[in-house]
Amino acid sequence: xxxxxxxxxxxxAERIVSADNISITVQELIVRARxxxxxxxxxxxxxxxxxxxxxxxLTSLDxxxxxxxxxxxGRAVASHVLGQCGVSRKSIEEAIxxxxxxxxSSGGSMRGAIIMDAQSAERLExxxxxxxxxxxxxxxxxxxxxxxxxxxxxxxxxxxxxxALALATKVAHAPGIIGELCWSDDPDYTAxxxxxxxxxxxxxxxxxxxxxxxxxxVFFVDRTKLDMDALVHYxxxxxxxxxxxxxxRLEREP
Ligand code: AMP
Numbered sequence: 001x002x003x004x005x006x007x008x009x010x011x012x013a014e015r016i017v018s019a020d021n022i023s024i025t026v027q028e029l030i031v032r033a034r035x036x037x038x039x040x041x042x043x044x045x046x047x048x049x050x051x052x053x054x055x056x057x058l059t060s061l062d063x064x065x066x067x068x069x070x071x072x073x074g075r076a077v078a079s080h081v082l083g084q085c086g087v088s089r090k091s092i093e094e095a096i097x098x099x100x101x102x103x104x105s106s107g108g109s110m111r112g113a114i115i116m117d118a119q120s121a122e123r124l125e126x127x128x129x130x131x132x133x134x135x136x137x138x139x140x141x142x143x144x145x146x147x148x149x150x151x152x153x154x155x156x157x158x159x160x161x162x163x164a165l166a167l168a169t170k171v172a173h174a175p176g177i178i179g180e181l182c183w184s185d186d187p188d189y190t191a192x193x194x195x196x197x198x199x200x201x202x203x204x205x206x207x208x209x210x211x212x213x214x215x216x217x218v219f220f221v222d223r224t225k226l227d228m229d230a231l232v233h234y235x236x237x238x239x240x241x242x243x244x245x246x247x248x249r250l251e252r253e254p
Contacts, residue, residue, distance in 0.1 A: 001029040002111070003040035009111040010040050013163065016055075016138035016241055022047060037187070050136070055239045060139075060147060060169045062200035062246035065154060074192070074206040078181060081194040081202050085179030087118045087220045094121035095181050095218040102214050104129045109185040113171075113217035115231070118178055124221065124228065132219070132232055137170040137240040150248040160189060161203065168195035170240040176226040177219050183207040185215035200246065 003010040013032055017025045026045050033043045068074035079092045087095075095116060104110045105128050112131030115124040125132050139147060139162075147162055164182065171180050172195055179199075183192030192207035192215070208215065221231070 001033055002044045002046075003033040003036065003042065004044075005038060005041045007106065008108060010036050010038060012111070012133070014135055014137055014167075016050070016136060016239055048136075050239050053237070053239055055241050056173075057241055057243045058169055058173060059244035060143070060165055060201075060242050060246045061172055061195055061197075063151075063154075063165065063203060063248040064200060064251050065156070065203040065249075066205065066251050068204055068206045071190075071206055071209055074204045077202075077204055078192070078194050078207060081199050082179055082181060082220070085118075085194070085196040085198055085220070086222070087179055088121070091116055091118050091121040091220060092181075095220070099181070099183060099216045099218065100208070100214065103131075103216050109214055109216050113180075113219050115219050115221055115228075117223045118220040119223065124226075131216075132235055134167050134171055134235045136237065137166050138242070139166060140241055140243040143242050143245055146245045147242075147248075150245055154248050154250050156203075156248075158189075160184065160186075161191075164193065165201055166242055168193065168201050169242055171195070171219060171235070172197045173240070174219070174231055174234050176221045176231050178222050179220045180217060181220075182217045183215045185213055187211045187213045 002012045013029055015025050029045055033040055066077055068077060075096055082092050102108050103114055110131040112133035114131055151161055168180055171177060179196040181194055190206045190208055190210055193201055193203045195201045
């Protein structure tokens with residue numbers, strides 16, 4: 001599902017369901033699209049048959065949450081974790097600069113993610129307004145129940161966390177990706193995360209100030225191992241179902 005106002009992306013969501021559940025899921029997605037602060041002028045729901053494509057089964061990344069008192073501390077923590085993933089200082093600074101200032105060429109947020117060389121900070125996505133969107137991922141019914149329980153046990157009840165964790169799990173397994181940085185463009189939502197196979201999903205409570213409508217995602221790649229066509233194909237087309245859940249735990253203040 002994708003909701004927009006003119007060229008401005010408002011929200012999006014991904015589901016993988018059985019044929020029997022298509023109608024109910026479309027209704028849920030429309031309710032979801034209309035729940036935003038700004039009413040969308042355009043809602044698009046696209047339905048594709050997965051057909052003979054192999055569905056990859058994954059376990060969700062382990063989650064750890066860190067409470068940062070302010071944006072400065074939150075971003076310092078994010079930078080540290082990205083450094084552990086092998087992202088250079090230059091690329092970390094450029095990614096934070098782009099997400100803070102509006103990464104699309106129009107100056108606003110992008111619909112998809114930036115693909116950035118983790119060493120040189122060069123942007124590699126061909127369309128710098130749209131970016132690359134990860135698609136075709138969801139939780140199995142059992143994993144959905146399990147992750148809701150585990151997240152609420154550590155006080156995380158917002159649907160955004162569950163959806164972001166699913167996306168980050170698919171992205172972390174992408175060929176060539178070594179880490180991801182995200183914070184939302186929702187003005188009310190200040191949390192964000194760094195995720196990778198190495199660090200798991202590190203949720204940081206504050207990565208931007210309230211009332212700021214800019215955010216986005218940066219997927220950092222190891223250029224020496226990158227096959228861009230294979231990466232984009234995996235992100236956009238290969239279906240991933242999360243059938244098992246990782247650990248979820250609270251950590252001290254940074
Ligand atoms: P959200 O977490 O929905 O607030 O999205 C924050 C930003 O992440 C958006 O403005 C997009 O730039 C990016 N984004 C959202 N969904 C996706 C996706 N499925 N794949 C890649 N990037 C995305």
